[in-house]
Amino acid sequence: MAGEALERLKNSLLDLDMQGALGAARAICDGGDNAVVKGAVEAVSDALQVVGKRFQEGEWFLAELVYAGEIAREVMNLLSPLMDAGASVSMGTVVVGTVAGDLHDLGKNIFINYAKSAGFTVIDLGIDVPCDKFIAAVKEHRPLALGMSCLLTSTDAEIGRVIQALKGENLRQEVKVIIGGAALTAGFARQAGADAFAPDAVTGTDIIRGWSAG
Amino acid sequence: MDFRERILTAINHQEPDRVPVMGLVMDPATVDRILERQPADLVGLLQNPDLAEDIVSTVNTNDAWNSFYYGNTAGALESAVKLGFDANWTIYALMKLHRDPESALGYAYYDAFGRVWELGRTEGGGTAVNYSRPLCPTEEQWEAWVERNAVLFDTIVENTAAFHRKLVEEYGDKILPIGYAAPGIFENSWQPIGFVNFTRLVYEKPDFVKRVIAFHTELYLRSVEAVMQSGVELVLGGDDLGHKTGPMMRPELIEGLLGESYRRVSELVHSFDKKLIWHSCGNIYKLLEMFIDWGFDGIITMEPTAGMELGKVREMVGHRLVLVGNLDVSHLLVKGTRQEIEDAVKLAIRDAGRGGGYILSACHSHPCVDGERLGWMVEAAHKYGKYPIDS
Numbered sequence: 001m002a003g004e005a006l007e008r009l010k011n012s013l014l015d016l017d018m019q020g021a022l023g024a025a026r027a028i029c030d031g032g033d034n035a036v037v038k039g040a041v042e043a044v045s046d047a048l049q050v051v052g053k054r055f056q057e058g059e060w061f062l063a064e065l066v067y068a069g070e071i072a073r074e075v076m077n078l079l080s081p082l083m084d085a086g087a088s089v090s091m092g093t094v095v096v097g098t099v100a101g102d103l104h105d106l107g108k109n110i111f112i113n114y115a116k117s118a119g120f121t122v123i124d125l126g127i128d129v130p131c132d133k134f135i136a137a138v139k140e141h142r143p144l145a146l147g148m149s150c151l152l153t154s155t156d157a158e159i160g161r162v163i164q165a166l167k168g169e170n171l172r173q174e175v176k177v178i179i180g181g182a183a184l185t186a187g188f189a190r191q192a193g194a195d196a197f198a199p200d201a202v203t204g205t206d207i208i209r210g211w212s213a214g
Numbered sequence: 215m216d217f218r219e220r221i222l223t224a225i226n227h228q229e230p231d232r233v234p235v236m237g238l239v240m241d242p243a244t245v246d247r248i249l250e251r252q253p254a255d256l257v258g259l260l261q262n263p264d265l266a267e268d269i270v271s272t273v274n275t276n277d278a279w280n281s282f283y284y285g286n287t288a289g290a291l292e293s294a295v296k297l298g299f300d301a302n303w304t305i306y307a308l309m310k311l312h313r314d315p316e317s318a319l320g321y322a323y324y325d326a327f328g329r330v331w332e333l334g335r336t337e338g339g340g341t342a343v344n345y346s347r348p349l350c351p352t353e354e355q356w357e358a359w360v361e362r363n364a365v366l367f368d369t370i371v372e373n374t375a376a377f378h379r380k381l382v383e384e385y386g387d388k389i390l391p392i393g394y395a396a397p398g399i400f401e402n403s404w405q406p407i408g409f410v411n412f413t414r415l416v417y418e419k420p421d422f423v424k425r426v427i428a429f430h431t432e433l434y435l436r437s438v439e440a441v442m443q444s445g446v447e448l449v450l451g452g453d454d455l456g457h458k459t460g461p462m463m464r465p466e467l468i469e470g471l472l473g474e475s476y477r478r479v480s481e482l483v484h485s486f487d488k489k490l491i492w493h494s495c496g497n498i499y500k501l502l503e504m505f506i507d508w509g510f511d512g513i514i515t516m517e518p519t520a521g522m523e524l525g526k527v528r529e530m531v532g533h534r535l536v537l538v539g540n541l542d543v544s545h546l547l548v549k550g551t552r553q554e555i556e557d558a559v560k561l562a563i564r565d566a567g568r569g570g571g572y573i574l575s576a577c578h579s580h581p582c583v584d585g586e587r588l589g590w591m592v593e594a595a596h597k598y599g600k601y602p603i604d605s
Binding site for chain 1: 346459461462464465520544580
């Protein structure tokens with residue numbers, strides 16, 4: 001019975017069926033079995049990995065990626081209150097923000113959705129984040145990775161500024177830096193001293209998953 | 215050949231005397247640098263509590279806005295003429311300043327369609343404007359917005375015609391103003407709602423989404439017609455249908471939601487015996503055949519940072535589309551060396567120039583695009599773009 005509900009949850013997410021996924025999640029919650037709730041969280045994570053693969057292979061597109069992320073977010077809203085504190089181990093903490101002067105947040109928010117669903121603890125600093133706020137967050141949370149989003153050429157220098165400030169505070173060796181956004185390229189990431197460039201949210205999640213495992 | 219013959223010959227997939235060069239000069243920061251003007255510090259004025267409300271009430275009148283906005287675009291055309299471009303795009307927009315507690319400045323532009331545009335200062339002290347968030351995230355808010363702003367939509371159409379007509383009259387003997395009806399149907403549909411909300415509505419309330427798109431299709435057709443009535447000889451339409459790695463939506467979904475609308479735009483433009491060049495940012499390889507099917511005559515942009523390569527596009531579409539683009543504006547036309555720009559111009563001409571059907575341009579505009587580098591681009595095009603093009 002529980003296995004059937006978990007299967008229904010995963011399949012509904014992969015069919016982009018919001019009501020089906022929420023119905024399955026509610027049935028799991030009503031069962032009150034923590035092990036099944038944990039299984040449901042894993043099913044959501046597995047489903048999103050399939051979504052990510054479909055996106056990277058060009059089978060699915062941005063809107064599908066976004067909607068699958070929305071279904072996952074709503075399902076997790078139902079499941080989260082029933083999860084045992086400490087029952088799941090975080091894959092690591094990621095501090096994320098859009099650099100100062102830039103107000104775009106679509107790509108950042110998609111990344112956050114997927115990173116959270118993959119088991120990461122995400123600290124979202126929002127948009128237009130000044131350098132000192134990134135540094136303060138790294139000091140406070142000691143994250144596995146710092147993610148910076150930047151859509152505008154006019155603000156890309158902020159990325160180098162933050163990386164220099166990390167070095168100045170002797171924090172650079174402690175945190176991986178990943179960047180993404182329309183204005184950026186892998187070449188820019190190398191020049192700015194970032195560890196990785198993510199052309200999309202799925203690749204970004206794959207990269208930090210690799211860092212977490214490594 | 216003069217600039218007009220050069221552009222129109224290329225548009226017809228014939229070889230002009232040399233590859234035409236089109237400017238996408240638009241941002242006041244770029245224009246001010248080219249014309250060596252002192253930038254207008256709107257942000258500074260709005261930060262002054264003694265002046266802010268007077269500025270708002272002045273800018274928000276139709277005449278003052280049109281005068282201010284026309285001045286910016288006239289400056290863009292003067293800049294393009296000064297740099298030696300054959301053509302430049304011209305875009306009309308209508309926005310109003312609002313008190314906006316969510317923006318850092320406390321004021322933001324709200325456009326007629328329901329978008330918030332935040333104001334910021336450029337490095338040179340001028341004003342930069344960027345879309346930041348939607349004003350109509352729900353069905354009810356969108357319906358209320360559209361009803362409340364019905365008069366404004368008529369004003370946009372009237373202003374669009376007058377704006378482009380005046381530009382053609384004033385600058386048409388110096389440069390070809392290419393009238394751009396923007397923003398497009400897709401952008402006007404999702405941006406006032408927000409992409410995440412809009413995507414949810416596509417799956418959960420498809421009839422509402424169809425109603426939104428139908429509304430913006432009719433309005434867009436009126437805007438396109440207004441642009442054409444001004445006397446422009448070439449029309450730009452556009453919608454950002456791509457993001458960094460691919461289309462924003464599944465191509466079949468885009469066809470289902472927007473295909474018929476785009477076909478109507480093409481038919482309207484062709485009924486005026488004009489050509490339609492389509493702008494879309496992002497990675498759009500998977501949409502190229504659809505563009506042809508929808509009746510577009512050409513495309514402009516092809517952003518290198520989204521993986522778009524001019525040679526690959528030409529290989530895929532042949533001469534079924536005029537190509538306009540695609541020099542990089544993330545590095546090349548911001549900080550690139552003269553040699554880098556010359557090399558990029560040579561490559562673009564080699565990849566797309568043969569047989570006509572190609573107009574060289576930057577792939578986009580933003581406040582950091584450098585006037586001097588645009589000038590180098592034009593000079594290189596004049597130097598290396600003479601027909602016949604060697605292989």
